[in-house]
Amino acid sequence: MKTGVNIKFTNTRTGVASSSDGVALLCVQAVAVASTFKLNTLYKLSQPSDLTPLGITDTYDATNKVSLVRQVEEFYTSAGNGATLYLIGVDKSTTMSEFVASDTFESLLRSTGLSAEGNPSPADRAKMIGVVFAPQDQAPSSGSYYADVIPTATALNTTLGNLWDAGFRAFAVLDGNNLKSVTDAPDFNTQDCPRVAVCDTTATLDSCASVGLVLGILSRQAVNYELSNVSAGPLPIQNAWFTDGTPVSSVLPAVFDTLGQKQHLFIRTRDTKSGYYFNDGATAEDSTMALSTIPANRVLNKIADYLHAYLTDIIGQTPPIDTDGDINEGYLSSVTENFYTTYTDPMITDGEIAGVNLELSSLSPFTSTRTVKAHLSIQQRPGIALIEADIEFVNSL
Numbered sequence: 001m002k003t004g005v006n007i008k009f010t011n012t013r014t015g016v017a018s019s020s021d022g023v024a025l026l027c028v029q030a031v032a033v034a035s036t037f038k039l040n041t042l043y044k045l046s047q048p049s050d051l052t053p054l055g056i057t058d059t060y061d062a063t064n065k066v067s068l069v070r071q072v073e074e075f076y077t078s079a080g081n082g083a084t085l086y087l088i089g090v091d092k093s094t095t096m097s098e099f100v101a102s103d104t105f106e107s108l109l110r111s112t113g114l115s116a117e118g119n120p121s122p123a124d125r126a127k128m129i130g131v132v133f134a135p136q137d138q139a140p141s142s143g144s145y146y147a148d149v150i151p152t153a154t155a156l157n158t159t160l161g162n163l164w165d166a167g168f169r170a171f172a173v174l175d176g177n178n179l180k181s182v183t184d185a186p187d188f189n190t191q192d193c194p195r196v197a198v199c200d201t202t203a204t205l206d207s208c209a210s211v212g213l214v215l216g217i218l219s220r221q222a223v224n225y226e227l228s229n230v231s232a233g234p235l236p237i238q239n240a241w242f243t244d245g246t247p248v249s250s251v252l253p254a255v256f257d258t259l260g261q262k263q264h265l266f267i268r269t270r271d272t273k274s275g276y277y278f279n280d281g282a283t284a285e286d287s288t289m290a291l292s293t294i295p296a297n298r299v300l301n302k303i304a305d306y307l308h309a310y311l312t313d314i315i316g317q318t319p320p321i322d323t324d325g326d327i328n329e330g331y332l333s334s335v336t337e338n339f340y341t342t343y344t345d346p347m348i349t350d351g352e353i354a355g356v357n358l359e360l361s362s363l364s365p366f367t368s369t370r371t372v373k374a375h376l377s378i379q380q381r382p383g384i385a386l387i388e389a390d391i392e393f394v395n396s397l
Contacts, residue, residue, distance in 0.1 A: 006165075021302060022219030023084045025112060025126035025170075026071055026212060027105075029096065029134040030089030031064040039089045042108050047081040048073050066092070066134050067175075070204055071212035077236050078216030085215075086112050086126055092134050097151035100131065100159055110168060122309070127301060128218060129172040130211040131156060136178040139244065144186040146178035146207065149198070153284055157193035164195075167308055169301035171283070171294060173214045173265070176200040178207040179244040182255060188263035188284035194291035197283045200259070201248060201267040203237040213237070214265070214278075223298035224352045226383035227265075227278035234275025240267040248276060263287055265294075280385060296380060299353060306343040307358075307376055314372075325365030327372070332360040354379040 032039050033055035043054065051057075051072060061069045068089065075085055088108055090099050099105055113125035136146050143150070156172050163170070176198045179185065188198065199209040213235070218225065240248040248267055256268045256279060263282040270277050281294035290296055314335060320328040336358050344356045356378050363371040 020123040020125070021127055021223050021298065022079070022221070023086075023112070023124065023126050024075065024079075024128040024130065024215040024219055025086040025088065025109070026075065026130045026132065026215070027088045027090060027096075027100070028066065028068045028071060028132045029092045029094075030066050030068050031092065032089065033060075037089060039091050040104055040108070041088070042111055043087045045072065045085045045087055046083065048076050064092075067132050067206070067208040070208075071130070071132055071210075074203065074210055074212035075216035075219070078213060079219040083216070083219045084124070085219075095148050095151075096131060096133060097148050097155045100152060101155040106159060106163065109163065109170070113168065122305065125168070125170075127170050127298070128215050129156075129160075129170050130175075130215045131172060132175040132208055132211050133177040134208075136207040140178055140180050144180050144184070145176055145243075149174065149177055150186075150191075153191065153193045153196045153198060157196045157284075160195040164301075164304075169304055170195075171297035171301065172196045173211050173294075174198050175209045175211050176243055176264070177209065179242055182242050182244060182246045182251060182259070185259055185262060185264060188282070189286045191263075191284035192286075194283050194285035194289060195297060197265040197281065197294055199265040200242050201240055202243055203235075203240055203267075205239075205241050205245065207243050209243055210237075210267075218294070218298075222350060222352050223302050224295045224381055224383075226281060226295060228280040228383060228385070230270060230273065230277055234273065234277060235267065237267075237276055240276045242266070261287070263292065290380075293382070295382065299378065299380060303344065303347070303353070303356070303376070303378060307339070307374070310339050310343060311372075311374060321367060325367040327362040327366050332362075336360055351381060354381040 030039065036055035051069065056069060058069065061067060072085065090096060109126060113120060113122060115121040115124065131152060133146055133148065140146055153174055156174065160170060160172060172195060174196050179200050199211055199214055201209060203210045203213060217227065242248065249269055259266055260279050263284055265282055266279055267276050268279045283292055283294060283297065285292040319331045322328050339358055347353050348355060356376060359375045361373045363369040363373055
């Protein structure tokens with residue numbers, strides 16, 4: 001009979017807008033370098049200098065009109081040397097939407113979860129994916145971005161959804177390349193891409209967003225970390241622009257508010273602070289849905305991985321059976337408590353979640369079905385997004 005663990009997630013409406021958790025993969029349009037850097041091939045980096053043996057030098061980006069070196073350097077500026085970053089170069093003549101929907105892309109992603117000997121190694125698996133296009137010289141003649149941005153978001157979300165169902169869980173940050181207009185950006189509340197965040201801003205004046213910067217910051221933070229965390233200090237950048245060339249410093253707060261309501265990921269200023277900050281970690285999804293943020297994606301993926309690993313361990317066990325042919329409740333309670341103690345209690349202690357509830361039952365009669373049903377409820381621990389304050393004068397206190 002069929003054996004294994006199948007986990008589904010219901011994206012419920014909530015109404016609220018370096019560890020292995022930080023392993024990242026960067027997929028960038030690129031140009032091959034002789035025999036040292038091949039396209040559609042997975043490379044594992046731990047510092048920017050790892051590009052040198054690949055024949056990729058400081059002039060590579062300018063020579064080939066790509067954004068590879070820059071993205072890697074931005075990643076390690078925040079992540080620090082030692083953080084794992086996988087790198088895939090994609091032919092510039094290939095549309096990224098076709099590539100992320102391909103078997104090649106899926107195979108490369110899956111191979112990040114294998115050791116050098118080809119054995120399963122979940123801790124090495126990429127949990128965060130960045131996708132970056134080549135710089136564009138002209139504003140888009142139609143549409144809101146470079147023509148392949150929206151198709152890539154849709155294809156990438158579909159691929160990640162399929163992989164999620166198959167036990168490989170990750171989220172993505174997509175280059176919002178060549179935004180046509182800051183004041184006329186699309187509304188991602190209706191995009192239905194909960195596993196993809198579209199970044200519209202860059203620390204370098206060209207059409208490519210700073211995807212590497214986003215991944216680098218998250219690679220060293222807990223899964224529920226909010227990119228909007230002002231107390232963490234300003235971003236390690238000197239300037240910022242939207243990918244249409246608009247300086248972030250020139251954008252009015254009302255425009256920031258509109259972009260935030262439209263579920264864009266972007267760098268902004270804060271009126272009382274110097275430097276630059278992210279607005280929040282929005283994904284291209286309805287803001288009232290649970291997976292409308294990067295932290296929700298990371299929390300879900302981590303707990304789902306834990307649950308998958310834990311339940312896999314009980315496959316083949318012969319649990320005690322009650323007279324009605326179902327699994328003894330004491331056994332199920334013991335399994336549940338062990339899951340809390342081993343996996344989720346540490347997450348609660350570390351402040352990554354507020355709480356969980358795991359319900360286990362046998363599909364009756366277990367003696368015939370040999371099936372266990374599991375339902376896990378997660379209570380998030382989100383960051384403060386908005387503060388409403390009133391000030392008044394009074395005659396007495």
